[in-house]
Amino acid sequence: xxxxxxxxxxxxxxxxxxxxxxxxxxxxxxxxxxxxxxxxxxxxxxxxxxxxxxxxxxxxxxxxxxxxxxxxxxxxxxxxxxxxxxxxxxxxxxxxxxxxxxxxxxxxxxxxxxxxxxxxxxxxxxxxxxxxxxxxxxxxxxxxxxxxxxxxxxxxxxxxxxxxxxxxxxxxxxxxxxxxxxxxxxxxxxxxxxxxxxxxxxxxxxxxxxxxxxxxxxxxxxxxxxxxxxxxxxxxxxxxxxxxxxxxxxxxxxxxxxxxxxxxxxxxxxxxxxxxxxxxxxxxxxxxxxxxxxxxxxxxxxxxxxxxxxxxxxxxxxxxxxxxxxxxxxxxxxxxxxxxxxxxxxxxxxxxx
Numbered sequence: 001x002x003x004x005x006x007x008x009x010x011x012x013x014x015x016x017x018x019x020x021x022x023x024x025x026x027x028x029x030x031x032x033x034x035x036x037x038x039x040x041x042x043x044x045x046x047x048x049x050x051x052x053x054x055x056x057x058x059x060x061x062x063x064x065x066x067x068x069x070x071x072x073x074x075x076x077x078x079x080x081x082x083x084x085x086x087x088x089x090x091x092x093x094x095x096x097x098x099x100x101x102x103x104x105x106x107x108x109x110x111x112x113x114x115x116x117x118x119x120x121x122x123x124x125x126x127x128x129x130x131x132x133x134x135x136x137x138x139x140x141x142x143x144x145x146x147x148x149x150x151x152x153x154x155x156x157x158x159x160x161x162x163x164x165x166x167x168x169x170x171x172x173x174x175x176x177x178x179x180x181x182x183x184x185x186x187x188x189x190x191x192x193x194x195x196x197x198x199x200x201x202x203x204x205x206x207x208x209x210x211x212x213x214x215x216x217x218x219x220x221x222x223x224x225x226x227x228x229x230x231x232x233x234x235x236x237x238x239x240x241x242x243x244x245x246x247x248x249x250x251x252x253x254x255x256x257x258x259x260x261x262x263x264x265x266x267x268x269x270x271x272x273x274x275x276x277x278x279x280x281x282x283x284x285x286x287x288x289x290x291x292x293x294x295x296x297x298x299x300x301x302x303x304x305x306x307x308x309x310x311x312x313x314x315x316x317x318x319x320x321x322x323x324x325x326x327x328x329x330x331x332x333x334x335x336x337x338x339x340x341x342x343x344x345x346x347x348x349x350x351x352x353x
Contacts (some may be wrong), residue, residue, distance in 0.1 A: 001317055003344070003350055004038040004325040005031040006074060010259070011048035012332040020051045021058075023335040028062050030339055032069045034346035038102070039066075040074040040325055045115050047263050056089045063097035070263060071097055074233075074325070075106035075175060078130040080119050082154060084160075086133065087140045091164040099165035104173040104193055105134055110278045114267035128152075134172065141169035179208055186212020189222065192230040196300025199319055201231065206320040228322040235301035236326040238344035242304040249303045249330075254332035255291045261285055271327060302326075306348035312348050 002252065007027065011020040025044045028039050039062065041055040052058035059071050078087065094101045107130035108123060109115060116123045130148045135154070140146055144159035164170055176182050183234035184194045186209040197205065209230060213223040265285070274283070281292040297303065302312045316324060328345060329338035 001313070002037045002229075003035070003071070003346075004040055004055050004231060004323065005036045006040040006042070006325045007050075007325045007329065008042045008327055009051050009329045009338070010256075010332050011051050014048070017048065017051070020048075020332075023338070024051050024063060025061060026056070026335060027329065027338055027342065028069070029065055030342060032066050034343055035350040036326075036346070038068065038070040038072055040104070041057075042074055043077050043080075044109070044112065045080075047267070049260075049266040050262075054202040055085075056093065059093050060096055060100070062091060066100075070100045070102055072173070073104050075104035075173075077108040077115070078105050078133040079108050079116065079121055079123075079126050081133070083133045083140070083148075084155060084157065085138040087137055087160050090137075090170055091141065091160055091162055094164040094166055094170050095162050099170075100190070101164075101166070101170040102173055103170050104175060105130060105137070106175055108290045111264055111274055111283060112267075113269060113272040114263075117269065125152075137169070137301070138170060141167075156310075163284065170338075176205075176209075179205065182206075182208040183212035185209060186226075187213075187216040189213065189216055189218045189226065191226055193325070194231070195232070195233050196235070196296065197232055198299040199315060202316070202319040202321060206230065225341070227320075230321075231323040231325050232316065232321050233300075233327065234316075235296065235303070235330070236309075236328045236345050237301070237303040237341055237349055238306060238309050240305065242308055245303040245305065245308075246297070249297060249301060250293055252330035252333060253291045253296060257282060257289055257292060259331060303313035306344070308349050309345065 007024060011017045016111050031039055041059060042050045043052040043055040055073055055076065062071055069288055072162045090101060090103060102304045107126040113123055122291050129152055136148055140160055141164055145156065146159065147156045148154065171191050173193050174185050175193045177195060182205045192209060193244065206227065210223065210227055213226060235249065237249035239248060281295045302309055313324065326345060330341045
């Protein structure tokens with residue numbers, strides 16, 4: 001199994017931003033030393049969530065401070081980026097990193113309308129904007145000259161320079177949740193990210209992905225590689241005992257959820273309503289913190305003593321998972337606790353060559 005490290009940490013106040021950004025660099029360097037194979041950067045704006053906010057600029061720093069880790073985006077919020085600028089930045093990052101870039105593309109958060117408003121947008125057309133950006137990235141690194149005319153952008157240019165190291169371009173990953181999207185990803189031959197999918201749902205989803213890969217006519221070697229790369233996200237906390245890990249993770253998740261709910265209540269405009277179909281216990285303000293966090297710990301988390309954590313990871317492997325994305329830091333967790341948690345997981349689970 002491959003293990004990735006996903007960062008979704010926050011800075012508690014503007015005066016702490018510089019220190020917390022430095023913390024993130026230190027954590028990524030530690031992840032490489034601890035045997036993780038990849039790091040995944042989230043992207044949020046205006047409130048200190050995701051700490052660095054500008055994941056693309058931050059990735060350039062990581063490219064200079066790491067040698068082996070692949071650097072992924074989970075995800076780039078497409079509506080906030082001009083596609084030509086985005087393609088140029090990603091190509092430069094691929095050169096700076098020596099071909100270590102992976103690109104998850106999303107339509108933007110379905111919860112934080114204030115992010116769209118900050119960019120002079122609303123989220124109503126975000127899916128169309130994302131689709132246009134994806135269609136451009138699928139072609140822009142291989143067509144010269146490049147011409148495009150779409151609902152939001154129209155341009156003509158000679159070519160993208162520098163050319164990316166990875167050809168025909170850095171891999172474009174898709175985030176999938178629904179059963180239909182797993183099969184669609186397979187048919188298209190796309191690498192796949194999924195969120196905190198419950199253990200019991202994974203075998204059926206992986207089966208759909210595999211069926212899609214076969215229906216899409218992809219070569220057996222490619223099918224095997226994509227199935228092995230398909231990634232599941234988990235909250236992770238490892239401590240000396242099950243009780244200690246449970247208490248610490250529960251406390252961090254309650255605090256993080258309360259903070260996020262406060263931001264959405266305070267900053268989202270009165271005319272914005274979250275699509276009920278997108279709500280789960282953690283994102284539904286009508287669900288109590290205790291109930292929501294208990295469910296998240298039961299279905300989307302790995303926690304406990306090293307022995308218990310090894311059992312949970314093995315169960316994911318038995319369900320077909322070959323790539324686990326680990327979130328080991330939460331909210332404004334201090335650097336030393338985040339490092340200790342990451343290293344405890346590595347020592348418990350990650351095999352060294």
